[in-house]
Amino acid sequence: MSLIPVLPLFLKLNRQYFHNSLLEKGVPRVSVRWSDGRMRTTAGIYRRKTNFLGVKASEIILSRPVLENLPPKALNSTLCHEMIHAWIDLVLKVEEAHGPNFHQRMAEINSAQTDFQVTVRHSFPISNRIPKWVATCPSCKRSFSYRRIVKGAACRSCCNNYFGGRWDQKCVLEFQPFSRSKK
Known part of the structure; x- marks a missing residue:
């Protein structure tokens, strides 16, 4: 799979599984982007940061090295996984990693379709690197x-x-x- 623009996929998944709750006035409440190539041990990450002015920003980063050569369902699964984290943080306003809210939403998404499966941990091939x-x-x-x-x-x-x-x-x-x- 070559790198595709992820915003259209984010908007589609947001509409299908999150009832557009990750949009505010038509604008995504979280930015979505591909990694710069250094993220090699995980498929994706959701994070919320506060800058030096106190402005909060949320982002989903998808791993280019891990996902670029995998089938589209790997991207769908990873993006949906990170969107669940964003939904828990921004909509439910709960601090939770893979707790009950995560598992409930994951089960709802998995039962609603068969194209991909959202999981807590992925099983994508990761290159083994010696720890420092x-x-x-x-x-x-x-x-x-x-x-x-x-x-x-x-x-x-x-x-x-x-x-x-x-x-x-x-x-x-x-x-x-x-x-x-x-x-």
Whole structure:
């Protein structure tokens, strides 16, 4: 699949599965674009940022390296997945990753059509790259591979088990270069 303009597809999916709720006065409430080529380990991402003036902006970024050689249903599935995140954030105004609202909307979309399936995790081929960092949880001692240091990243398992799913400083991962962590 060559890269296609994603805005028309966004508008179509918004009309079909989100009742145009991701539009405000006919204008998308979230920008949609292809990545510049650096996004290689995930198919898409939804994020909301606040600039230095306090203006909030939401965007969906689709991975050119991951999606460009896959069939159209991969793009539909990924874009719809990220649109669910936008819908939860902008319409429901709830902070939730893949929680009950996400699963409910995903099930509604999947039952309404058979062209593609929205899933929580994709199974698209991703090139394996050697991690640069190994992060270790100080509580449970589990290790996780990373390509870059993620400030404030915490062990999800420990946060869930000991702090009711909330982030806590006691679970913040400690990063070491990958070469020193090899056994």
